[in-house]
Structure formats: C-alpha cells, structure tokens
Amino acid sequence: MLQKVRSGLTAAGTTARVLGKSGVIRPHSPAGLVRGGLALRSWGLGPAGGFTAAARLDPHRTAVVDELGSLTYDELHRRSNALARAFADHGVGSGDGVAIMCRNHRGFIDASIATAKLGADSLYLNTAFARPQLLEVVERERPKLIVLDQEFAGLLEGAEVDVRVLAWTDGPTEGPTIESLVASRSDADVPPASRHGRIVILTSGTTGTPKGAPRSEAGLEAAVSLLSRMPLRYGWRTHIAAPLFHTWGFAHFALSMLLGSTMVLRRRFDPESCLAVATDERCDSIAVIPVMLQRILALPAETLDRYDLSRVKVVASSGSALPGDLALTWMDRFGDNLYNIYGSTEVAYASIATPEDLRAAPDAAGKPPYATVVKILDEAGVEVPHGDSGRIFVGNGLLFPGYTGGGGKELIGGLMSTGDVGRFDADGRLHVEGRDDEMIVSGGENVFPKEVEDCLARHDAVLEVAAVGVDDADFGKRLRAYVAVARPVTEAELKEHVKDNLARFKVPREIVFLDELPRNATGKVLKRDLSTE
Structure with missing residues (x-):
C-alpha cells in the first residue's frame, strides 16, 4: 500500500514537472479553469473535450492556419457544434x-x-490508398458518413455509404459541403454524447490489406511521456507537415488541445514550400516523416541558404527509421533541433532520440520516455542480456486493444510486439535493426536489410535505398538493393563500398538503379512492390 502511495506521488510529481516546464500549467482566470474543467468532465479527454476546454480557456488564440486563412479555438468550437448537428x-x-x-x-x-462530439468513431483514410484498398476498408468498417476532399470522390465511387460531405472543393459541387453544413446549423453548444468516440487509424498496408487500429482517449500520461523527452511548449506555432491521418500527424493534432498550439497546415508537401511556410509563419516546431527531411536536404545549397530556421526549436520526425547519417546532415545544416520518435500504429510510441542521442549515434531510436517500458525478448519470450539482439516489446498507456477486423499484436507480460528486432547499446539507447519478417539467412548468417541500407545511404552518390531478400542458388538468400542516386556511380563501386564497411556476406547480390523508390503517403518504402520486380 505504501509503495502504491509513493508511486502515485512520484507520478504526480513528474506530471507536474513536465507540464510546468512545457507551460501547460500556467495562470488562467478562475472562471476559465472552471469552464475548461467542466468541459473535460462532460466530454472526456479526446477531441470533443480537449478542443472545447481549449476554447473556454483561451478562446481567441489562433488554432489553425491553412490556405484559407486562420481560425481561433472559439471558431473551431462553434464550427464543430454546427457540423455535429448536421451530421446528426x-x-x-x-x-x-x-x-x-x-x-x-x-x-x-x-x-x-x-x-x-456525437460520440461517433473517426476512421481516417489514407489519401494515397488505391481504390480497391479504400473500398475494402469502407466495406469492412461500414461508416455511416464519409467526409472527403473533392479530388478523392472518384476513388470512393461504389462505396456503400449513404452520405458524402465534401471538405475541400476545387470546382463546382453537388451535395453538401462542410461550409454549407456549418452555415446552415446553430453553433450553440451540443449536449454531451452517451459515449466517448474512438479514433481509428489504418496501418500502412505495405504488407497487405490496411488494418484498423482503434484507440479511445489518449489521456494525460501519453502527452507527458512525449513531452518528457521532446521540449514542445504551450502556444507554439507548429507546422504539421506529416499527414494528419498518420499516427504522427494526428499526435500533433491531439497535442494541440493540451498545448494550445497553432496548427499551420498545407494540403500538400513540397520541400521548399515547407521551409517557406516554417519561415513565413514563424513556426517554433515542425512535425515531419523522415522522407520529408531527405527531400528538403536534396534541394540545392543555394535554395537551402535562402531560409532561416533559427526560430525552429524542434523538428519532430517519426514514421520510419532515419537512414544513414541523415540526422547528422540535418543538424549540421539547421542546428541541433531534430528529435526522432520510434513507434508503430499499434504501440504509438516506444522511444525518443534527442539531438544528443543522434549526435552520439545517428541511427539510434533513442531512449524510452516517461512511463514507457521497452524490453528485448528472445523467441521464447525471455528478456535477452543487455546488448543482445531480440524482438522489441513495448508497454505504455496507448497500446491498441486489437484490430477492428479482429486479431492483434503479440502480447507478453503486458508488453506488445512492434514487429521489429533491435538491441540496447551501452548507453541505454535503442537501436532498431529491422523488421523481424525481413531478416534473411545468407550462407548461414543472419542479415537485416536495414544495416545494408544504412551503409549504402552513407555513400555520397546515394539519395535513397531499399534492400529486399531474394533467392540465391549458392547462399540460399541474398539481398537485392534498389537505389536512387544523385550522380553517376556504378554497381561495382557501391558493392565495394558495402564490402569495405560490412562483412562480405552482406554485400548485395545485385544493385538496381531507379529514379525513385515507391513510397506510400507516410513515406514508407513499398518493398512489396520492389520484391515483385
């Protein structure tokens, strides 16, 4: 009993320290605090309660800046009231x-x-999915209504959904739009729903049909975990370049409820435009996926020199590993502001690499944040000795309960598998070595594609690289590497580069040159497409 009390006091102290440092605990009017507290009690800690509380605490703070202009937290609150009535x-x-x-x-x-606000579930569809994937997901999940940008209307033809509402229009329209629905209903407060809605984010679908990963409210602990190793502050202007339908983009949407952030949004990512937006909108932080950093750094030096990112204190990257020395290249150009978050759709977050971590070990996934447990287990579910490789298992407050279509991830002792293999180094940093289903055995030796990918990525001619296992008559399996290059280079030169840095059996059997690698909207390489070539 005494231990539980002590643990509770320690947790409360950590929460207060982290939230105080981030500026969340700050002076507010008593009336605002009461109204915000009542909103959270009535609506919960999800988007309904979080944004209602933010509107009552700081109604005139700018919440969103997009290509149409800006909206305050109060305007967001009122618009969503009207839209909720229309949806109902x-x-x-x-x-x-x-x-x-x-x-x-x-x-x-x-x-x-x-x-x-209606207690309904939000199902986020990936804007890069092909029509068959979308129709399959819609048939499985059976939403009552679809909100979509006009450009995607053709992709959802044939989907059995009664009501479609256009969110962004590019020309003449038929049927309801968000703006027409907002304008036609009262914006007075709506009564709290009988349940708290869930959010359903889809897996990337790189290895098969996208699965729905549902979550209820994230709660305060998840925010404290992220903020314990990533110094975001209250009231910052954040350019969310990562797709909002992606776990990482959505995380910053959710954090804005707590941090009173101004979300700076653009519909499409362009590397130079991203720099321009961050500069022109005086952004304090940027949320990205790693391929965006690669595309920015591929711009000509004279283009990069035109933009001053000295105001940007945090560049938060997640969604895939940072290849090669990308972290060092970024920080050498823009300063030590890069934070790399490792996780998955199912476990949310597992570890965070700070600039100090990335300077010491550019390929590191960092260390577990507050209230997060990461263990490396062997095939029998036993923890391996420190420094040994094994399967990565994670425990935190955001583990998903299972896919909407059934099934889930392996659980051992309350910890969930990420599907990756990794190890801890002597300084306690996690290193992700690759997917457990990507490892090949070549000539009796275990080979992970990621190690070879990182090696090739460090060659100054290579822009991006991916490696997959292929059958080999002599070794059983060998790697085939696919590269996009910045200047002429031969296959022999790249093989020699790998041979100079890694064991001989890790040299790819062949290297295929492409203009660019196939990727999905969240920047993940579609290795399934490569393996069929």
Whole structure:
C-alpha cells in the first residue's frame, strides 16, 4: 500500500514537472479553469473535450492556419457544434463511424471534432490508398458518413455509404459541403454524447490489406511521456507537415488541445514550400516523416541558404527509421533541433532520440520516455542480456486493444510486439535493426536489410535505398538493393563500398538503379512492390 502511495506521488510529481516546464500549467482566470474543467468532465479527454476546454480557456488564440486563412479555438468550437448537428441530421449517432479522407486543412479538424462530439468513431483514410484498398476498408468498417476532399470522390465511387460531405472543393459541387453544413446549423453548444468516440487509424498496408487500429482517449500520461523527452511548449506555432491521418500527424493534432498550439497546415508537401511556410509563419516546431527531411536536404545549397530556421526549436520526425547519417546532415545544416520518435500504429510510441542521442549515434531510436517500458525478448519470450539482439516489446498507456477486423499484436507480460528486432547499446539507447519478417539467412548468417541500407545511404552518390531478400542458388538468400542516386556511380563501386564497411556476406547480390523508390503517403518504402520486380 505504501509503495502504491509513493508511486502515485512520484507520478504526480513528474506530471507536474513536465507540464510546468512545457507551460501547460500556467495562470488562467478562475472562471476559465472552471469552464475548461467542466468541459473535460462532460466530454472526456479526446477531441470533443480537449478542443472545447481549449476554447473556454483561451478562446481567441489562433488554432489553425491553412490556405484559407486562420481560425481561433472559439471558431473551431462553434464550427464543430454546427457540423455535429448536421451530421446528426444525416443519421450519425453515438457509436457510428465517420470516415474522413482529407489532406491537411481545417476540414479534417472540423470533421474530427464534430464526430467526437456525437460520440461517433473517426476512421481516417489514407489519401494515397488505391481504390480497391479504400473500398475494402469502407466495406469492412461500414461508416455511416464519409467526409472527403473533392479530388478523392472518384476513388470512393461504389462505396456503400449513404452520405458524402465534401471538405475541400476545387470546382463546382453537388451535395453538401462542410461550409454549407456549418452555415446552415446553430453553433450553440451540443449536449454531451452517451459515449466517448474512438479514433481509428489504418496501418500502412505495405504488407497487405490496411488494418484498423482503434484507440479511445489518449489521456494525460501519453502527452507527458512525449513531452518528457521532446521540449514542445504551450502556444507554439507548429507546422504539421506529416499527414494528419498518420499516427504522427494526428499526435500533433491531439497535442494541440493540451498545448494550445497553432496548427499551420498545407494540403500538400513540397520541400521548399515547407521551409517557406516554417519561415513565413514563424513556426517554433515542425512535425515531419523522415522522407520529408531527405527531400528538403536534396534541394540545392543555394535554395537551402535562402531560409532561416533559427526560430525552429524542434523538428519532430517519426514514421520510419532515419537512414544513414541523415540526422547528422540535418543538424549540421539547421542546428541541433531534430528529435526522432520510434513507434508503430499499434504501440504509438516506444522511444525518443534527442539531438544528443543522434549526435552520439545517428541511427539510434533513442531512449524510452516517461512511463514507457521497452524490453528485448528472445523467441521464447525471455528478456535477452543487455546488448543482445531480440524482438522489441513495448508497454505504455496507448497500446491498441486489437484490430477492428479482429486479431492483434503479440502480447507478453503486458508488453506488445512492434514487429521489429533491435538491441540496447551501452548507453541505454535503442537501436532498431529491422523488421523481424525481413531478416534473411545468407550462407548461414543472419542479415537485416536495414544495416545494408544504412551503409549504402552513407555513400555520397546515394539519395535513397531499399534492400529486399531474394533467392540465391549458392547462399540460399541474398539481398537485392534498389537505389536512387544523385550522380553517376556504378554497381561495382557501391558493392565495394558495402564490402569495405560490412562483412562480405552482406554485400548485395545485385544493385538496381531507379529514379525513385515507391513510397506510400507516410513515406514508407513499398518493398512489396520492389520484391515483385
């Protein structure tokens, strides 16, 4: 009993310290605090309660800046009230699903908050999915209503959904739009729903049909975990370049409820435009996926020199590993502001690499944040000695409960598998060596593609690289590497580079040159497409 009390006091102290440092604990009017507290009690800690509380605490703070202009937290609150009434009029109620297929703009946010206020579930559709994938997901999840950008209307033809609402329009329209629905309903407060809505984020689908990973409210502990190793501050202006439908983009949408952030959004990513937006909008932080950093650094030096990112204190990257020496290249150019977050759709987050971690070990995934447990287990589920490789298992407050279509991830002792293999180094940093299903045995030796990919990525001619296992008559399996290059280089030169840095059996059997690697909207290389070539 005494131990539980001590643990509770320690947790409360850590929470207060982290939230105080981030500026969340700050002076507010007593009336604002009461109104915000009542909102959270009535609506919960998800988008419905979080954004309602933010509107009551700081109504005139700018919440969103997109290509249409800006909205305050109060305007977001009122718009979502009106939109929730409209959705309800179209048959959406507590426990129903609303599919959202939007790029990064206010429509995504309007729809998310309105859906939450009805106690309905938000299903986020990947804007890069092909039509068969989308139709399969919609058939499985059966949303009551779809909110989509006009450009995606053709992809969802044939989907059995009664109501479609356009979020972003590029020309003449038929049927309801978010703006027409908002304008036609009262923006007065709506009554709290009988349940708290869930959010459903889809897996990337790189290895098969996308699966739905549902979550209820994240809670305060998850935010404290991220903030314990990533110094975001209250009131910052954050350019969310990562797709909002992706776990990492959505995380910053969710953090904005707590941090009172101004979310700076653009519908499409362009490397130079990203720098321009961060500069022109006076952003304090940027949320990206690693391929965005690669594309920015591939710009000509004279282009990079035109932009001053000295105001940017945090560049938060997640979604895939940082290849080669990308971290060092970024920080040498823009300063020590890069934070790399390792996790997955299912476990959310596992570790965070700070600039200090990345300077010491550029390929490191960092250390577990507050209230997060990471263990390396062998095939029998036993923890391996420190420094040995094994399967990565994670425990935190955001583990998903299982896929919407059934099934889930392996659980051992309350810890969930990420599907990756890794190890801890002598300084306690996690290193992810690759997917457990990507390892090949070549001539009796275990080979992970990621080690070879990182080696090739360090060659100054290589822009991007991916490696896959292929059958080999002599070794059983060998690697085939695919590269996109910045200047002429021969296959023999690249093989020699690997041979000079890694064991001979890790040299790819062949290297294929491509203009660019196939990727999905979240920047992950589609290795399944490569392995069929």
